[in-house]
Amino acid sequence: MHILARNLNLPASFVEIRHAATHDMLPGLPVLRAVAARALAWLWDNYWVSVGVKWTSEVTGSGEEAVLQSKARMALKRWRQLRRDDPRKPLKRFDKTPEGRETYKIIKECAAICRGEEGKEALIEAFLEEKGLIPAGKKKAPLMNGAFHLWLPLLDSLDASVSGFSNMLLSAMLDIFNTNRPLFTLLDGTNPDDTHPPEFMEAVLAWLKHLTSTNPEPKTNFGHRAISPIDYDELIKQCVVRPTERGLKFLRHLLNEYPAMNEKYARVVEIAATQVVLPPARKAENCTDTRKRKLEEVEAEVKEFEARFEAMKRQKAEQEARLRDGDAMQVEAVVETVKAGRWKKWSGEWTQRPIGVL
Structure with a gap:
């Protein structure tokens, strides 16, 4: 253009x-x-100022x-x-x-x-x-x-x-x-x-x-x-x-x-x-050192994030395991109560009734 x-x-x-x-x-x-x-x-x-003027090689070109x-x-x-x-x-x-x-x-x-x-x-x-x-x-x-x-x-x-x-x-x-x-x-x-x-x-x-x-x-x-x-x-x-x-x-x-x-x-x-869009970084005496330092910082940050992510995954797995164990105990207790043919005192962990549920 x-x-x-x-x-x-x-x-x-x-x-x-x-x-x-x-x-x-x-x-x-x-x-x-x-x-x-x-x-x-x-x-x-x-354009307009020249309308009507005879164009020759002496005028323009x-x-x-x-x-x-x-x-x-x-x-x-x-x-x-x-x-x-x-x-x-x-x-x-x-x-x-x-x-x-x-x-x-x-x-x-x-x-x-x-x-x-x-x-x-x-x-x-x-x-x-x-x-x-x-x-x-x-x-x-x-x-x-x-x-x-x-x-x-x-x-x-x-x-x-x-x-x-x-x-x-x-x-x-x-x-x-x-x-x-x-x-x-x-x-x-x-x-x-x-x-x-x-x-x-x-x-x-x-x-x-x-x-x-x-x-x-x-x-x-x-x-x-x-x-x-x-x-x-x-x-x-x-x-x-x-x-x-x-x-x-x-x-x-x-x-x-x-x-x-x-x-x-x-x-x-x-x-x-x-x-303003700044141009690419110009070559300077400290340009290489600056880039290397920034790259190391990024790598360290990535490694720290990966460690936190692995810790969160372990914590989530432990919580899911505890929930599975608790559900199994509740089911077992209900089964025992039905087998006895009568109600007895609940021995499992008590859970509050959700609001709005009768």
Whole structure:
């Protein structure tokens, strides 16, 4: 379903809400209303707005999408090469040096790519690949601060010039949590069903937290100078519709950063936390010892239960034997009384007459 959705340029959240409504518990009415509104907007942008327009290879097509993706990757590659020697260098608005001119040329190229929705998706895809916002290599955590310094000037510039860029980027990051797979089908033959490694996911979470922090370091204007400010309500709803472990961490981060949201969403976050399905236990230094200890505890508990069960069986057998012996004595006493032809004093154990029996 996710592959079909990507081929149709459908947001992954549509697939997730459909899966939840079909196979899991039906989402609440506010969530369904929000998704319905987003679906109507998608239909307008992807169908109705183009009704009556003559479709040609110049307007749309897989060729244009490939060109946009190639342009986006090349622009980000040039930015990385230009800034990696001194990523902390501030941008100067009227910088006439060759480096300054090239910097603003790249910003303009990225903004031009984002003129349409397909261009925005292509640029965001390039951002969310390794060597984009996500550092290359296995150990990404120590490199995140350098990644912030490297890319924040470009992100802030696009945020201030491209309508809806900030919300689209943050939403795409959350979609990675929801699907745990690459956001778009890559053109290099990568299997679209390959899942992201934990280090990649943690790097995405670090970006989400940094871009939505009230006092980040290094500083950023992301979402503050934007044409379309960050829609925190929509981000929270996106996390609640399909709760995940890292999505829950992001939700708690937002509540800590913006206390005013606590009253509105604290209870919703608690409910979402109960729906999170934790992934299989990760390999850790003490993972083997922990599993062995738990297995031994279970075996001991089973053995203790078996011992109690055997004791209960013996006790029950003894009680049944005593009852059989008592019944035999009562029958024998009755027989002796009948044989004598007269009543005599009862020598057996006395039993109280049941209530209601005459």
